[in-house]
Amino acid sequence: MELLIRxxxxxxxxxxxxxxxxxxxxxxxAGLFAAAPSVALASLALTIVNDGAAFAAVEARSMVVGxxxxxxxxRCCVDLMGTRHQSAMSATLCALPVWAAVSFTLWALLxx
Amino acid sequence: MRITGLGRGVLYVxxxxxxxxxxxxRLKFSALRDVTLHDYxxxxxxxxxxxxxxxxxxxYFGPVAGGVFLAFPAIFPASATLIExxxxxxxxxxxxxxxxxxxxxxxxxxxxxxxxxxxxxxFALVCWQGLPRHRPVGVLGIALALWLALATTLWRLRQWHxxxxxxxxxxxxx
Numbered sequence: 001m002e003l004l005i006r007x008x009x010x011x012x013x014x015x016x017x018x019x020x021x022x023x024x025x026x027x028x029x030a031g032l033f034a035a036a037p038s039v040a041l042a043s044l045a046l047t048i049v050n051d052g053a054a055f056a057a058v059e060a061r062s063m064v065v066g067x068x069x070x071x072x073x074x075r076c077c078v079d080l081m082g083t084r085h086q087s088a089m090s091a092t093l094c095a096l097p098v099w100a101a102v103s104f105t106l107w108a109l110l111x112x
Numbered sequence: 113m114r115i116t117g118l119g120r121g122v123l124y125v126x127x128x129x130x131x132x133x134x135x136x137x138r139l140k141f142s143a144l145r146d147v148t149l150h151d152y153x154x155x156x157x158x159x160x161x162x163x164x165x166x167x168x169x170x171x172y173f174g175p176v177a178g179g180v181f182l183a184f185p186a187i188f189p190a191s192a193t194l195i196e197x198x199x200x201x202x203x204x205x206x207x208x209x210x211x212x213x214x215x216x217x218x219x220x221x222x223x224x225x226x227x228x229x230x231x232x233x234x235f236a237l238v239c240w241q242g243l244p245r246h247r248p249v250g251v252l253g254i255a256l257a258l259w260l261a262l263a264t265t266l267w268r269l270r271q272w273h274x275x276x277x278x279x280x281x282x283x284x285x286x
Binding site: 003006007008009010011012013014015017018019021022023024025026027028029030031032033034035036037038039040041042043044045046047048051053054055056057058059060061062063064065066067068069070071073074075077078081082085086087088089091092093096099103104107111112 | 136137138139140141143144147152155156157158159160161162163164166167170175176177178179180181182183184185186187188189190191192193195196197212214215216217218219220221222223224225226227228229230231232233235236237239240241243244248252255256259263264267270
């Protein structure tokens with residue numbers, strides 16, 4: 001049951017932010033919503049209900065390094081699509097290991 | 113939730129800055145016609161899956177490891193691919209078989225995401241510091257408002273910076 005609630009809550013919140021990105025113009029402004037805290041909102045809300053605010057605060061602290069990883073990932077995507085003219089799918093998927101590498105290196109150095 | 117001192121000051125400054133800026137942002141609901149049912153379903157499923165994954169990692173490996181996935185770029189690959197895909201038929205109808213326009217449009221979207229991710233750091237910091245001390249609903253609401261305010265301010269600052277650079281390029285040197 002908890003799994004179903006997670007799927008529905010996460011799916012709904014992420015869809016709302018994606019919809020905002022679809023209807024907002026110009027494109028550079030809509031791009032802000034690609035980095036919206038959609039997963040975080042859904043997950044933190046459910047964690048607060050199930051495990052308490054202190055548990056969620058620890059998750060939020062780790063989220064800081066994930067967000068820094070997202071910044072480097074998005075910069076890589078700008079370069080791959082804008083300068084090297086790679087397709088959106090290959091650029092965004094190929095750059096995912098960059099997010100993981102930056103996030104988990106910072107995590108290991110600062111939080112572990 | 114009661115916000116005092118520095119927190120209230122920061123809120124006022126950010127709110128006032130955003131309110132003062134004349135926003136050249138508009139809503140284009142006709143863009144929804146380009147989004148197919150498949151796009152909606154895939155984004156919903158992807159969102160649900162990553163929320164479940166983040167929860168499971170936090171449960172089995174602890175919140176310190178699971179928290180990293182709260183900033184996972186979940187919808188970005190799907191939205192960038194969608195932007196590129198929608199530019200292609202427009203150009204093909206105009207008789208242009210291959211165009212880089214879709215990739216460049218997706219790159220502009222990614223440039224926006226870099227600013228959004230800086231604001232995401234602020235969102236996480238506010239939640240980290242605020243959740244143990246204040247009412248969780250209020251903290252999440254304020255963190256979301258601050259994310260939007262900072263992302264919008266950064267975006268607007270870059271627009272100004274771009275305009276100033278373009279003006280300098282146009283002005284001949286004396």
